[in-house]
Amino acid sequence: MERPSNGSSSTSDSDASSSSSSDSASASPSPAPEAEPADAREEIMDATYHVLCEEGYAGLTMRAIAAEAGTSKSLIHYHFDTKEELLLTFLERFLDRLDEWLVEIESETDDPEARLLAFVDRFVVQPADADRQAFWRAVLELRLQAAHQEGFREQLKANNDAIRSALASIIADGIEDGTFREVDPETTADLVLDALEGARTRQATLGPEEAPLTAREAVREHVLDDLVREE
Amino acid sequence: MERPSNGSSSTSDSDASSSSSSDSASASPSPAPEAEPADAREEIMDATYHVLCEEGYAGLTMRAIAAEAGTSKSLIHYHFDTKEELLLTFLERFLDRLDEWLVEIESETDDPEARLLAFVDRFVVQPADADRQAFWRAVLELRLQAAHQEGFREQLKANNDAIRSALASIIADGIEDGTFREVDPETTADLVLDALEGARTRQATLGPEEAPLTAREAVREHVLDDLVREE
């Protein structure tokens, strides 16, 4: 076989300390935060990430990626048969990071209220963090494109379901232990997720303003407070 | 299909001068519902709308627009110097329609609760309405692009502010007349708008499912019920 297979790297990511930046834990779900060249595929993913942030989806050409990665277009095609395959792989990795987030949140605290807020904080971008903003916008563009492709929608859907379930069970846990009043966990989860997505979109289209912060406040005020109120 | 592609809508359109005709109430915010060609610019806007719905943003080429409009690319360039200008104009018109909606909502009822729900209904797309879904997705792509362009962001922001103000004042009215409990109208408005935007995004990326409907329910349950509750 001449071209490397798609095998998922089995190396653990727990030794994040080797990453030179301490923020990697709660940082952006960029698929490639490694510093050293590691392997070519990784470098290409890296470059894809950077181009996506800096030029947007429209500027995400093979040429730009190759230039950013410091290689040739041909090499990219050597590792990823088509651009589509490249983008799908990229998106896959991104979604995988999101999954990892869910685990992290659950391992941080047991308090449902704290968990819910932690959840919100993860999916909201600080106004100052221009990079991560650009990334979320780019990923949104990417998802919009990917949605056209039959077969990738399922992946998006599966990922969305995973996130939703995670949030819903946080809420369900809160209900069970009496912290929250009785609501439909899934409906509430949808509301929160939609609000966060909407806030990010607002930020992507209107600028870095405080959009997601107000979203956080709104969720706290209207959802959290509502959940914990005495009926 | 929402708008006959060949003009000649069966209902009388002779009173086209009064652009705020009541039939537009539940219609899509398409920028070009006129029946007779009016002028060329209008026809081009029309074609843009159709191509956007049918082919998505990626398929929105000058060639496609010209073909749909039944004219030549040259003529489009005669009316709009660049593609950018064309799209910006198109987006402008779209935003203007949204403004008109706001007026309509306010003239329909005085009850704050009803107004708020009417608001939500406008900005939510029925699962069955494939055309309008495609349109919202396309407009989202469009806004994402436009956001790159310094100077257009202000317009998007102004429009967003207008919508937000409208919703906020509906809420403020409700507070004033005692229907709603005391909350910050703007924060609440943001939450609602974000939730709707997020729901539409979910729909655009995951499929026509019931996304926006659950959003509606969630808003009703968590926001409205919360607003009207006895403290």
Next chain:
Amino acid sequence: MERPSNGSSSTSDSDASSSSSSDSASASPSPAPEAEPADAREEIMDATYHVLCEEGYAGLTMRAIAAEAGTSKSLIHYHFDTKEELLLTFLERFLDRLDEWLVEIESETDDPEARLLAFVDRFVVQPADADRQAFWRAVLELRLQAAHQEGFREQLKANNDAIRSALASIIADGIEDGTFREVDPETTADLVLDALEGARTRQATLGPEEAPLTAREAVREHVLDDLVREE
């Protein structure tokens, strides 16, 4: 409509005198012997012909054709959507020329024997005529490619049938008027055509040598003499 339709030029080709070269009558069936630019499509056909002769099928790239025609690749794609369409059009014209040849031969003489020889002379290339040799080789390559394309084979077949019928009826005429002895006209026609094709192939692969001339002699000796012999 933006792109010119495929309409066959209705202008007569009988005024070949305006062509500056007198050999155009029995010359190569090149699809574009016109001197003045005429129309762009024609110029492209012209360039295709020249590139094909000079570089062979392998060198027949859009770039080369554009360079030869002194235009841009884009323009070629403006007139012919794909390279395939271009080549097919080119081949079509070539086949049309062959058809015209058949008519010409029939109008030149009534004598079956002379006709048969005229026929052979048309489809044989003089060793000195390097251009026409290159062309026949190129056309052979072209036909080999076109044969892969379902739907074009029919055209090749139709053309082959036309030529075969023409030759067969020359022979049949000869039989009828007693010039030739009784043979199956179609079998004989096939033999002659195959021999000519084979000779051209020999020339194309082995060099300009006298291949087709010996073929002519062989046909005369083994076919013609055989046909006119007293049984």
Next chain:
Amino acid sequence: MERPSNGSSSTSDSDASSSSSSDSASASPSPAPEAEPADAREEIMDATYHVLCEEGYAGLTMRAIAAEAGTSKSLIHYHFDTKEELLLTFLERFLDRLDEWLVEIESETDDPEARLLAFVDRFVVQPADADRQAFWRAVLELRLQAAHQEGFREQLKANNDAIRSALASIIADGIEDGTFREVDPETTADLVLDALEGARTRQATLGPEEAPLTAREAVREHVLDDLVREE
């Protein structure tokens, strides 16, 4: 299918050393009928043959050959510096097989008439034998390309001369022993060879039809019958 793609032909191949095994008599002139890999070059030749048959000349890429051979492109380049060299080597082998055929024919019978027919049968492809048809077409494309290369023409010419001589001396033998009437053996040989080549070309461009069979009949009727007739 003519040659098992996975080696292990059911008949014993142990005497592979005597490459002129009699089973090759009616086989295709494929340059690589050996069963066990022998050496790498052989396997590459083998793969070339298969790709050529299945994909045609246009699909004969180094990648395809490597894939078919189950090795890497690099290895092919190790054995053959350039693609050109590879193809030329391949063509050489093919021509060598043709030479072997000539010997075989001569050893089969002494009767000039039978020999001539055997000759024709070898160089004609049965309509049902799709594989060998594809191969002949591919070889024709190959020869057309090779002809461009100064220095290889000589090889083609030498081979052609060998075949022609063989056929001519069959005819000459026939004349000598009184079976055939007095003709110029070389001219007659050319006619027969051209007719066969032409028929194969017709088959390659127009389809598997009965082209070569009619060619056989025509040769028998117009050449053989003519040769043996009483003057």
Next chain:
DNA sequence: GATGAATGAGCTTTCATTCAT
């Protein structure tokens, strides 16, 4: 106003080839 013709930049992709191991 309106058109067809023409262009140049750039796109994704493929190919034969090379090089370090």
Next chain:
DNA sequence: TATGAATGAAAGCTCATTCAT
């Protein structure tokens, strides 16, 4: 021998745009 990784050149094609009429 044998390979995977990498490359530069070139391929066909699309796009927004311009220009003469």
